Amino acid sequence: MNKQSSAQTTALSAISPLNKGLGFLEQALEPEEISALGWNLLKEDLSLPCAVLYKDKLLHNLNWIQQFIDAYGVKLAPHGKTTMAPRLFQMQLEKGAWGITLATAQQTLVAYRHGVRRVLMANQLIGKQNMAIIAHLLEDSEFTYYCLVDSAAQIDQLGAFFAEWGERLQVLIELGVMGGRAGVRNDEQLQSVLTALARWSNSVTLCGVEMYEGVLHDEPAIRVFLKRAVEVTRKLAAEKRFQRAPILLSGAGSAWYDVVTEIFSEAGFGDAVEIVLRPGCYLTHDVGAYRVAQERILAHNPIARRMHSDLVPALHVWAYVQSMPEAGKAIISLGKRDAAFDAGLPTPALHFRPGDAAPKPTPANWSLTKMMDQHAYMKLDEQDDLRVGDMIGFDISHPCLTFDKWRVLPVLDEQYAVVDVVKTYF
Amino acid sequence: MNKQSSAQTTALSAISPLNKGLGFLEQALEPEEISALGWNLLKEDLSLPCAVLYKDKLLHNLNWIQQFIDAYGVKLAPHGKTTMAPRLFQMQLEKGAWGITLATAQQTLVAYRHGVRRVLMANQLIGKQNMAIIAHLLEDSEFTYYCLVDSAAQIDQLGAFFAEWGERLQVLIELGVMGGRAGVRNDEQLQSVLTALARWSNSVTLCGVEMYEGVLHDEPAIRVFLKRAVEVTRKLAAEKRFQRAPILLSGAGSAWYDVVTEIFSEAGFGDAVEIVLRPGCYLTHDVGAYRVAQERILAHNPIARRMHSDLVPALHVWAYVQSMPEAGKAIISLGKRDAAFDAGLPTPALHFRPGDAAPKPTPANWSLTKMMDQHAYMKLDEQDDLRVGDMIGFDISHPCLTFDKWRVLPVLDEQYAVVDVVKTYF
Numbered sequence: 001m002n003k004q005s006s007a008q009t010t011a012l013s014a015i016s017p018l019n020k021g022l023g024f025l026e027q028a029l030e031p032e033e034i035s036a037l038g039w040n041l042l043k044e045d046l047s048l049p050c051a052v053l054y055k056d057k058l059l060h061n062l063n064w065i066q067q068f069i070d071a072y073g074v075k076l077a078p079h080g081k082t083t084m085a086p087r088l089f090q091m092q093l094e095k096g097a098w099g100i101t102l103a104t105a106q107q108t109l110v111a112y113r114h115g116v117r118r119v120l121m122a123n124q125l126i127g128k129q130n131m132a133i134i135a136h137l138l139e140d141s142e143f144t145y146y147c148l149v150d151s152a153a154q155i156d157q158l159g160a161f162f163a164e165w166g167e168r169l170q171v172l173i174e175l176g177v178m179g180g181r182a183g184v185r186n187d188e189q190l191q192s193v194l195t196a197l198a199r200w201s202n203s204v205t206l207c208g209v210e211m212y213e214g215v216l217h218d219e220p221a222i223r224v225f226l227k228r229a230v231e232v233t234r235k236l237a238a239e240k241r242f243q244r245a246p247i248l249l250s251g252a253g254s255a256w257y258d259v260v261t262e263i264f265s266e267a268g269f270g271d272a273v274e275i276v277l278r279p280g281c282y283l284t285h286d287v288g289a290y291r292v293a294q295e296r297i298l299a300h301n302p303i304a305r306r307m308h309s310d311l312v313p314a315l316h317v318w319a320y321v322q323s324m325p326e327a328g329k330a331i332i333s334l335g336k337r338d339a340a341f342d343a344g345l346p347t348p349a350l351h352f353r354p355g356d357a358a359p360k361p362t363p364a365n366w367s368l369t370k371m372m373d374q375h376a377y378m379k380l381d382e383q384d385d386l387r388v389g390d391m392i393g394f395d396i397s398h399p400c401l402t403f404d405k406w407r408v409l410p411v412l413d414e415q416y417a418v419v420d421v422v423k424t425y426f
Numbered sequence: 427m428n429k430q431s432s433a434q435t436t437a438l439s440a441i442s443p444l445n446k447g448l449g450f451l452e453q454a455l456e457p458e459e460i461s462a463l464g465w466n467l468l469k470e471d472l473s474l475p476c477a478v479l480y481k482d483k484l485l486h487n488l489n490w491i492q493q494f495i496d497a498y499g500v501k502l503a504p505h506g507k508t509t510m511a512p513r514l515f516q517m518q519l520e521k522g523a524w525g526i527t528l529a530t531a532q533q534t535l536v537a538y539r540h541g542v543r544r545v546l547m548a549n550q551l552i553g554k555q556n557m558a559i560i561a562h563l564l565e566d567s568e569f570t571y572y573c574l575v576d577s578a579a580q581i582d583q584l585g586a587f588f589a590e591w592g593e594r595l596q597v598l599i600e601l602g603v604m605g606g607r608a609g610v611r612n613d614e615q616l617q618s619v620l621t622a623l624a625r626w627s628n629s630v631t632l633c634g635v636e637m638y639e640g641v642l643h644d645e646p647a648i649r650v651f652l653k654r655a656v657e658v659t660r661k662l663a664a665e666k667r668f669q670r671a672p673i674l675l676s677g678a679g680s681a682w683y684d685v686v687t688e689i690f691s692e693a694g695f696g697d698a699v700e701i702v703l704r705p706g707c708y709l710t711h712d713v714g715a716y717r718v719a720q721e722r723i724l725a726h727n728p729i730a731r732r733m734h735s736d737l738v739p740a741l742h743v744w745a746y747v748q749s750m751p752e753a754g755k756a757i758i759s760l761g762k763r764d765a766a767f768d769a770g771l772p773t774p775a776l777h778f779r780p781g782d783a784a785p786k787p788t789p790a791n792w793s794l795t796k797m798m799d800q801h802a803y804m805k806l807d808e809q810d811d812l813r814v815g816d817m818i819g820f821d822i823s824h825p826c827l828t829f830d831k832w833r834v835l836p837v838l839d840e841q842y843a844v845v846d847v848v849k850t851y852f
Contacts, residue, residue, distance in 0.1 A: 017436070017540060018851050020532040024559050044554035047532055081763075081800065103800040104759075106473055123800065124748040126759055126815060128470035128780070133450050150749050155815040161548040181801055182749035182757045187816060189751070217647065217790070322550040323576050323608035325615070331608045333530075333552060337507075337830055337852065338767065373826050374507065374529040374549065375607055388579040392770060400799050404763055405830070407852070425444050426833070 012113070012261070015421050019408045020049035020422075031087075031421040039410070039418040041318065044354055048391065049319040049338045051406045053141055053422060056414055057314035058088075058283060062095045064311055065282045070096070071303045072261045077101040077120045077250070079280025082400045085422045086114030088283060099144070101278040105130035107147065110425040112137050118336055120250060121147040122210060122278060124154055124174070124182055133160045139169050146248065149172040150182050155316040159200025165367075172210040172248055173236075175229050180215035190232070191336070194241065195311065204243055208248025208274075209233045213256050222256055226263040254281035255293035258301040281399050284315040288344040288397025315402065315409075316393040317346060327382040332392060335371035335374035339394065340401035345371055348378065348395035351386070359393060359416075368394075375389070438539070441847050445834045447476035448847075455825055457513075457847040460836075466841040469742065470780055474817065475745040475764045477832045479616075479848060481839055483740035488521045490737055491708045495731045496522070498687045503527045503546045504678070505706025508826045511835070511848045514709060525570070527704040531556035534571065538563050547634060548677060548704060549571040550580055550600070550608055554643065556586065561591045572674065574600040574636055576609050578622035582785040594629055598636040598674055599662075601655050606641035612761025616658070620667065628781060632667055634674025634700075635659045639682050648682055652689040658706030662751040680707035680765040681719035684727040707825050708739040714770040714823025741828065741835075742819040743772060745802075758818060761800035765820065766827035774804065776819035777812070784818060794820075 017025035023045045024379055039045035041052065048397070069076045075098035080089055089100050089111060099118030102108050125131060125147040137143050144207050149171045150154050162169045174192055176183020179410045184190045197206050230408045233249050236242060249269070252260040257279045259300045264275045271359045281290045294311050297304050304310075319334035339346045345368040350359035363384060370377040378385060403409075411420035443451035449463070449471045465471035467478065488775050493746055496500045501524035506515055515526050515537060525544030534545050550571040551557060563569050575581050575597045588595045599619055602609020610616045623632050637655045639648045659675050662668060663815045674696070678686035678789045683705045690701045720737055723730050745760035765772045771794040776785035789810060796803045806812060829835075830852045837846035 004835060012442075016438075018532070020530065020852070024562055025557050036790075047555040047559060048553050104446065106444070109450075110444045124759075126746040126748045127474050127817075129449050135475060136450055150751060154749070157815050175674045176751055178752060180751075181798070181803075182751060185751055320552040322552045323580070325576060325602055325606075325608060325611055326604060333550075336827060341768070342762065353792070372607070375570050377529040377607075388577050389583050391553075405852070407833075426446070426831070 013410055013423070020047065021406060021408060021410065022047060034421050035419050036369055037418070039423055041412060041416040041418070042352060042358070046318070046410060048082070049317060049334045051315060051338070051402065051409045052285065053315045053409050054314050054316070055419060057312045058091070058224070058411070060089045060309070061283050061285060061311050061314055062091060064307065064309060065070055065279065066096045067307060069277065072265050074261055074265065074275040074277055075123045076153070077231040077276050077278050078283065079103075079122070079253070079278045080111060082280035083283065083403050084110065084424045084426050086111065086116070086421045086425070087420070089114065089116055093284070098276060101280070105133040109133050109137065110387050112143060116140050118144045119146070120214065120276060121145065122250070122276070124148050124150060125169075126154065126160060128161070133255040135162065135165045135167055138169075146172055148172055148182070148208055149193060149197070150174040150184050150205070152177065152192045155193065155196035155200060155204060159196070159204050163203040164201065168175065170204050170205045170207045170244070172208045172250065173426035175209060175225075175232060177209040177216060179224055181212065185210065204244045207244035208242065208250065209236070210250045212253060213251055213260060214253035215400050219259065222259055222333065223263060224353065226251065226260060230263065233269070234267075237272065240247055246272055248276060249273050250276040251280060252277040252279055254279040254290055257306050258297045258304060262301070282311055284399045285311040285313050286397050286399050287313055287395040288349055311396050315396060315399060316349065316403065317396060318391055318393045321386060321388050321390045321392065324388055325385065328380055330380060332368070332376040332378050333374070334371075334376045334394065335375055337369050338405050341371050341397035342398060344397035345376070346396050349395045352391040352393070353387065354389065354391065364394065432505035438639050439836055439849070441849065444475065446673070446835065447832060447834060450474060460847050461845050463844070465836070465844040467838060467844070468778060468784070470481065472744070472836060473742060475760045477741060477828065477835045478762070479688055479710065479837045480632065480740050480742070481837050481845055483738045484517070484837070486735070487709050487711060487737050487740055488517060490733065490735060491705065493520045493733060494729055496702065498691050500691065500701040500703055500711065501673035501685055503676070503702050503704050504709065505548070505704050506777070507533055508536060508706035509709065510536065510827050510850045510852050511829070512537065512851070513846070514664045515540065515542055515846045518709070524702060527706070531559040535559050535563065538569060541831045542569045543568050543762065545572070546702060547571065548567070548638065548705070549553055550574050550576060550675070551584060551595075552580065554587070557587045561588065561593055561594070564593050564595075570596070572596045572598055572633055574598055574608070575623070575630070576602065577602040577615070577620060578618045581619065581622035581626060581630060585622070585630050589629040594631050596631045596633045596670070598634045598676065599632065601635060601651075601658060603635040603642060607638065609637065630780060631669045634676065635662070636676045637687060638679060639677055640679035647683065648685055649689060652813035653678065656689065656693040660693075663698065672698055675699050676702040676704060678698070678703040679704055680705040680716055684730060688727070708737055710818060710825045711737040711739050712775055712823050712825050713739055713821040739821050741822060741825060743822060743828065744817055744819045747812060747814055747816045750812065750814055754806055756804040756806060758802040758804050759800070760797070760802045760820065762797050763799055764831050765822050767797050768827055769826060770824050771802070772820035774818050775821045778817040778819070779813065780817065782817065788818065
């Protein structure tokens with residue numbers, strides 16, 4: 001499988017000429033060939049709308065989070081579902097990530113076929129074909145995979161399937177809270193899970209405890225939940241329930257990773273427990289919910305404060321002004337097909353008029369008021385200097401639902417030249 | 427270019443093994459090879475979540491709309507942005523569509539490379555690279571393309587670009603309404619557009635009038651807008667402004683195509699005007715806004731009433747129950763990554779327990795209450811018969827924003843066997 005997968009990786013890397021957000025291509029090219037074309041956003045070499053990544057800002061964010069993680073001596077398994085971009089996974093792994101977190105069997109397959117060899121699937125593995133995908137990957141002894149369990153019914157299905165395949169599946173028990181998502185709520189459910197695990201001890205191996213604090217929104221409740229995860233881990237360790245040393249203890253989305261790190265680190269497990277954090281949005285950051293979250297982190301976390309810098313937005317969606325049919329209103333060639341709209345609309349950040357030397361920050365009064373499938377309305381003042389054919393670079397809120405609108409994202413240098421192309425696999 | 431594009435079409439048809447919603451594949455296969463594998467949704471041969479199309483229902487909808495269109499003697503250019511699936515474009519063209527409507531230069535490129543030779547781009551063409559894409563395609567004399575203009579600024583940009591390329595661009599004037607999207611609002615803007623067109627008569631050719639009534643929501647206002655489009659067409663025809671015979675007059679999204687057809691047909695243009703309608707959502711239909719719209723059409727339109735049938739939902743998203751951690755709540759492996767959520771959440775339609783003979787309709791009390799990136803919450807009653815590992819087929823609202831979540835959609839027969847795979851190009 002290794003040989004085959006590496007052959008496929010080569011073929012897979014070609015960039016189709018049919019993707020939006022590129023220049024005109026006669027045929028598929030490798031990212032390196034595209035970089036060599038000398039495309040520049042400001043020369044209108046890209047077909048807008050176009051989502052771009054800024055290389056210097058990506059590198060800054062990669063360094064920032066790894067510095068934070070290293071300062072605490074914990075491990076980082078960035079959530080790959082945010083970008084689903086194997087080239088970005090590689091950057092994260094090269095920078096020091098312990099592994100990649102993913103949400104589904106298909107995402108795991110994509111990562112594996114691009115060389116990722118340690119995956120924490122922070123989700124239940126459910127269904128015959130999803131199990132089959134994982135079972136195929138586990139034939140490679142170099143591949144390490146963990147997924148979550150939270151019910152006897154699910155464990156019985158996993159146990160039977162992997163027993164038949166003659167494989168061992170490594171799992172973490174997911175803890176959850178009332179009103180939240182998956183995860184065991186109480187001791188009775190926990191006992192039922194432990195009993196089921198005992199039934200399938202030959203095919204399902206308990207390696208640790210997992211939780212996702214992001215289903216809660218106030219810090220006191222999050223702290224209670226985190227302490228429960230610590231206590232459950234301590235109790236199950238005392239009962240010798242885990243078949244992995246060190247035990248895995250994992251939490252943290254992109255909004256509360258500081259509190260998770262703090263409470264898990266303070267638990268005093270030492271080498272007995274490997275703490276794995278899973279933020280994913282730090283890589284591109286945003287100007288919505290994650291900026292707000294990051295401001296709280298910068299204000300309160302001593303390590304973050306000492307770093308004297310912060311995450312920066314590394315993703316823009318660029319689009320044209322296509323019509324200005326009414327005073328104070330511009331129609332932008334950017335729609336729900338191009339950027340997330342579920343946690344705030346994109347925010348105008350840069351204004352560029354083809355022929356000018358460089359983009360300028362947009363005035364504060366420009367804002368999107370509505371998005372349709374392929375268009376947005378932008379409000380401005382009647383006297384503002386904006387024309388049909390001008391380009392606007394938008395900051396976004398919610399990178400996850402922006403990345404999944406794009407199959408390729410050009411990576412730009414500080415002069416807006418295309419220096420790489422990142423492919424996504426949603 | 428023809429030769430090159432046909433070679434690329436062949437290569438393009440292969441289905442990557444890295445897509446979600448398929449079974450495990452060692453390597454890329456052609457759709458025909460996948461059909462031959464004997465996969466069946468009910469045997470859990472597909473990795474859920476999975477968006478599927480039902481072949482019989484697609485064919486029914488294709489026939490229904492074409493029958494409606496033919497009864498009025500108008501033309502159909504279905505909006506391809508809904509599905510961006512060239513295999514579906516081909517079905518639409520084979521059934522009698524006049525051409526395919528699209529929204530962007532990249533969408534036009536995708537359609538062209540898959541054999542579509544008449545495109546109405548119901549949008550402004552803006553930006554150097556978008557113009558370059560179209561200019562490349564226009565090198566093929568068999569390719570016919572129309573796009574919209576609504577401002578002198580835009581026409582000057584188009585005129586200069588296509589004059590330099592030595593090509594003629596065919597355009598329609600877009601009419602718009604105050605508070606709406608693009609399109610000329612008033613006579614002053616119209617005159618300005620006509621003056622600009624006169625400046626560029628060697629490179630920009632006026633072929634007709636276009637409008638999109640879907641920016642309005644009440645029928646009386648829509649009727650006023652439609653009558654204005656008729657009057658503008660009549661006036662410009664009298665002034666001999668059009669360089670195409672017959673003149674093109676185009677309107678209609680998926681919600682008001684009956685009223686558009688009625689008013690355009692009643693205008694009495696005869697052979698002088700070719701009426702082109704652009705609904706796109708009829709193909710898969712939905713159970714949200716378009717069902718409501720279709721109910722109005724069935725109640726009021728005499729042709730639709732006489733047809734004694736209706737559009738049917740032809741797209742389901744299937745997902746597993748992955749956890750049932752609280753009474754009356756199921757966690758479903760279906761998220762914002764998998765289905766539209768901007769016009770109502772997906773609606774449970776079918777319930778299947780692996781091993782059973784066939785799916786059953788879901789009880790009326792089951793409904794989604796929340797969607798996250800990769801999960802949804804489903805509300806049910808505590809005593810309802812649902813288990814972890816059960817499959818739910820969901821109806822959707824807003825096909826456009828569901829299709830763009832999927833790179834491939836298996837097509838199923840009435841026994842849920844995979845008989846084709848449709849690829850999308852967003």
